[in-house]
Amino acid sequence: SVRWGLIGASTIARQFMIDAIRAQADGEVAAVMSSNSERAKAYAHENGIPAAVSTLDALLGADIDAVYISTTNELHLEQGLAAIKAGKHVLCEKPLALTSDDARKMVAAAKAARIVFGTNHHLRNAGAHRAMREAIAAGRIGKPVAARVFHSVFLPENLQGWRITRPEAGGGVVLDITVHDADTLRFVLGDDPVEISAFTQSAGMAGGGLEDGAMCIWRFKSGVIAQSHEGFTTKFAGTGFEVHGSEGSLIATDVMTQKPVGSVLLRTASGEEELSFDREDLYTRSLRQFHAAIRGKGQPSATGEDGIWSLASAEAALQSAKTGKTVSIDPKL
Numbered sequence: 001s002v003r004w005g006l007i008g009a010s011t012i013a014r015q016f017m018i019d020a021i022r023a024q025a026d027g028e029v030a031a032v033m034s035s036n037s038e039r040a041k042a043y044a045h046e047n048g049i050p051a052a053v054s055t056l057d058a059l060l061g062a063d064i065d066a067v068y069i070s071t072t073n074e075l076h077l078e079q080g081l082a083a084i085k086a087g088k089h090v091l092c093e094k095p096l097a098l099t100s101d102d103a104r105k106m107v108a109a110a111k112a113a114r115i116v117f118g119t120n121h122h123l124r125n126a127g128a129h130r131a132m133r134e135a136i137a138a139g140r141i142g143k144p145v146a147a148r149v150f151h152s153v154f155l156p157e158n159l160q161g162w163r164i165t166r167p168e169a170g171g172g173v174v175l176d177i178t179v180h181d182a183d184t185l186r187f188v189l190g191d192d193p194v195e196i197s198a199f200t201q202s203a204g205m206a207g208g209g210l211e212d213g214a215m216c217i218w219r220f221k222s223g224v225i226a227q228s229h230e231g232f233t234t235k236f237a238g239t240g241f242e243v244h245g246s247e248g249s250l251i252a253t254d255v256m257t258q259k260p261v262g263s264v265l266l267r268t269a270s271g272e273e274e275l276s277f278d279r280e281d282l283y284t285r286s287l288r289q290f291h292a293a294i295r296g297k298g299q300p301s302a303t304g305e306d307g308i309w310s311l312a313s314a315e316a317a318l319q320s321a322k323t324g325k326t327v328s329i330d331p332k333l
């Protein structure tokens with residue numbers, strides 16, 4: 001079995017990841033670490049986790065095989081490096097760190113230690129996104145020309161904390177959502193971005209100089225151009241993802257989300273077709289791939305390198321917004 005230690009008593013673990021681990025035939029949540037011992041105990045009790053600890057050493061000293069890191073973003077680097085050093089496999093939340101330089105350090109350390117390292121980009125596990133990727137790879141829209149990502153949401157009240165108040169914790173919508181859009185665009189297009197131009201805003205929710213809205217324009221290696229919109233303040237926008245090609249368009253609705261919902265329409269000269277796809281929970285699929293990788297079969301659905309790509313993209317977007325210039329995206333891999 002794979003015994004997991006949770007680093008961080010987080011909302012995402014409680015809402016999705018504990019269940020995803022337990023959905024594996026060989027997955028066990030063995031321990032949770034919170035910086036506060038009372039919170040660790042309460043969280044463990046609430047979620048039926050046998051051990052609660054309040055230091056990283058105690059967690060890494062426990063009988064565990066892998067850690068899932070879902071603390072605030074400034075902590076991922078140090079916790080990730082310590083877990084790697086302790087020989088644990090690491091599934092780390094996005095962004096992997098606050099800078100792509102730091103993310104590269106983690107990924108290099110993981111490689112040297114020969115442990116499995118993954119980035120928890122859930123969207124590439126969605127049936128909708130996999131159906132789009134397959135349709136494009138099969139030539140069903142001809143040559144891809146342009147993509148549009150609609151990923152501006154309303155940050156729920158229970159999450160209106162560090163994301164909108166703490167720059168030092170890696171708050172802001174770009175490190176929160178643009179990283180996902182970077183990964184999803186790369187995955188669906190099967191292409192890598194080369195440059196980005198971005199505008200950001202503070203539309204009334206985020207403070208401390210943080211942005212709560214962003215619009216980005218991307219250029220990909222193949223020549224595809226894309227636009228993406230990320231936000232925390234739009235209650236009624238809905239989400240979507242479109243890829244337009246020489247012979248057809250893919251129009252996906254309600255797919256930039258944590259749930260296996262939404263629809264994908266293929267429109268070509270021969271009419272419109274609703275693509276069918278599996279509705280498996282995104283995080284459960286991600287965990288299954290990760291467990292397989294531990295057994296030596298394949299890779300996590302999003303690797304450390306994928307996490308470096310998404311963070312390098314977000315970094316470039318922030319720099320572009322700050323300087324008013326187009327910035328090249330270089331993951332230095």
Ligand code: NDP
Pocket residue numbers: 007008009010011012013033034035036039040069070071072073093094095120121122159161176258
């Ligand atoms: P939370 O705010 O829920 O948790 C982050 C940290 O905040 C926890 O580790 C915890 O610290 C502390 N905390 C949580 N609740 C409380 C509380 N009631 N009082 C005091 N402190 C508290 O963050 P999220 O779960 O939203 O995000 C965590 C990470 O996961 C981030 O890196 C984020 O980017 C990522 N994420 C990824 C998603 C995905 O789909 N891939 C979706 C959502 C988030 P401690 O552990 O020390 O107790």
